[in-house]
Amino acid sequence: MFGSGSQAREVRRRRRAERRQWRKEHRRPGPPGPYVLLPWLLLGLGAFSNLFQGDTPNPWIGGIGLFAFNSLYISVVVRGFDKRARESRLTYVLLAALTAVTLGLAAGYGGSWLLFFPLLSLACGTVLRRHWLAVGLLVLAVAACVVAVWHEDSASTPWTLAYGTFISGAVTAALLTLSETVTELRSTRQELARAAVEKERLRFSRDLHDLLGHTISVIVVKSEAARRLAPHDMDEALRQVTDIESVGRQALTEIREAVTGYREGSLATELDRARSALTAAGIEPTVRRSGPPLSPQTEALLGWVAREAVTNVLRHSAATACAFVIDGTSDRVRLTVTDDGRNPAAPPTPGIGGTGLKGLSERLAAAGGSLEAGPGPGGGFVVMAELPADASGTSDDWAGAAENH
CATH class of the missing domain: 3.30.565.10 (Histidine kinase-like ATPase, C-terminal domain)
Incomplete structure (x- = not known):
């Protein structure tokens, strides 16, 4: 009786090992999801701290703007990872609204609120492609530099802010394009295998x-x-x-x-x-x-x-x-x-x-x-x-x- 119980446990253990091995061999890396860009919202903690401590004039306007920015950022990023939703008109309307809110908050408050420019660049990197991406990132970088020079109280130097704004969107767009290309190549390989x-x-x-x-x-x-x-x-x-x-x-x-x-x-x-x-x-x-x-x-x-x-x-x-x-x-x-x-x-x-x-x-x-x-x-x-x-x-x-x- 003990022998049969030991054999049954051994069979179950072997089956579990085989299932783990099968999952390991057939696991395929998928494209990143929009959640990978959500932690970057922590860049806005400085603005939230200023608002909470009362260092921000017109706090109601600042609070509404902060809420609007976060909501629009999440919406644009989530839609940017869906190819069909990314190409819809609503996505570009939301991106335009996010741009307006960012410019208004950065120009109105300066300081830590200027860090919303890199966040806006990340959102642009998920939506824009080709020449529109290059033009959009250059305009954002110049705008961030100009606003930072105008306020003279940026959390970083104007040139650093401009560079961070440009590179954030460029790297995001490059990674997403590479991920989509890998997915298409994998699908093509599977189709070629079926054809063979x-x-x-x-x-x-x-x-x-x-x-x-x-x-x-x-x-x-x-x-x-x-x-x-x-x-x-x-x-x-x-x-x-x-x-x-x-x-x-x-x-x-x-x-x-x-x-x-x-x-x-x-x-x-x-x-x-x-x-x-x-x-x-x-x-x-x-x-x-x-x-x-x-x-x-x-x-x-x-x-x-x-x-x-x-x-x-x-x-x-x-x-x-x-x-x-x-x-x-x-x-x-x-x-x-x-x-x-x-x-x-x-x-x-x-x-x-x-x-x-x-x-x-x-x-x-x-x-x-x-x-x-x-x-x-x-x-x-x-x-x-x-x-x-x-x-x-x-x-x-x-x-x-x-x-x-």
């Missing part, structure tokens, strides 16, 4: 569509061939079954590579698979190739095109022949896949129809190429892809093109 996750999800779903759609079509075709051949030619049927096993194992390998993001296609490999799959389906394949060697990136993209085209032929065409023509120059290369099947559902004009073809069109566009697909002039269906001979970019770049796919 979405990009990877789209890449994975697109690759699975291309991989499984083609592989399952080949398996179905070879299974039908094995079923037809079994009663008459068992050896050939077993060869088809062996091909099915090989295709399945290759599909597993490709899916693992797609998950890790390292899969690269090959045009030669896809053409070999196309011959095997089309022959098993009773479709005669022909391949004609001319032109200089292609870069690995171009080979990979054209391999995707050949795979998708063969998948569509096996699924939809009821064709008896399928031709692959690769021709290119030192600048451009073109792959044309033509079948003689029937495409009753094909659009009347060339265009990009199915999901796979749309994804391929986006991939090729990202690499500076193009894709056209539609009924051929003499019947059947034609898929034509054109690319630079040395297509730039990586598979990750092409994956980003599928963001709207």
Whole structure:
């Protein structure tokens, strides 16, 4: 019994430690709040002391002015930390009223009341930005210096008061601007992280569509061939079954590579698979190739095109022949896949129809190429892809093109 109680306490202690660690790791410094500027109101204690001790003439006016200054200062500072409220007309009206009260009290009483100029500068730093801030702080600094020289009884020298007035608002505005920039950067970073996750999800779903759609079509075709051949030619049927096993194992390998993001296609490999799959389906394949060697990136993209085209032929065409023509120059290369099947559902004009073809069109566009697909002039269906001979970019770049796919 004691052992179980000790274990329960240990589990609770471990959970509390994990929660503290999680809060520590996910704690993010936020922007400062308006409360950080409220303690600066203590600069007005000298004026309050003069008022309380009876050293201020017309104490009722001074008391009302002190109350009005504190109320306006708090209102302006609180609104200045809210971006929407800061840009409203009411905020500027309150700031203008605070400026009038400050000038009236400082000019009327002097002494410790001149310290309201730095407080007014702090309020201006929370509201004003850009050239308005510079103009406002310069005017305030000059006004503080002039009033201090006129009274000759300032708590500090006129130049010190002017400098303190200017620097108070400048530092406040700089800190708030920096804080807002950091907040926007953090929000942008989070948005970029979400976009990266979405990009990877789209890449994975697109690759699975291309991989499984083609592989399952080949398996179905070879299974039908094995079923037809079994009663008459068992050896050939077993060869088809062996091909099915090989295709399945290759599909597993490709899916693992797609998950890790390292899969690269090959045009030669896809053409070999196309011959095997089309022959098993009773479709005669022909391949004609001319032109200089292609870069690995171009080979990979054209391999995707050949795979998708063969998948569509096996699924939809009821064709008896399928031709692959690769021709290119030192600048451009073109792959044309033509079948003689029937495409009753094909659009009347060339265009990009199915999901796979749309994804391929986006991939090729990202690499500076193009894709056209539609009924051929003499019947059947034609898929034509054109690319630079040395297509730039990586598979990750092409994956980003599928963001709207």
